[in-house]
Amino acid sequence: IDVVAGHITLPDGGRFGFALDAFARHCLIEGIDQLGFLLREDAAIRHYEEQHAA
DSSP: BBTTTTTOOOTOOEEOOOOHHHHHHHHHHOOOOHHHHHHHTTTHHHHHHHHHHO
């Protein structure tokens, strides 16, 4: 399975393409889920929230 290229290659050489949205592709490549993504961006999120207080 080639997530970057968006295809699956079968043992007989057959190939099937598949679509992933950019965020799902990013998470699969990085080995994270949605929560992991948010935790990685915690500092940037806090900074944004401080700059854009309600």
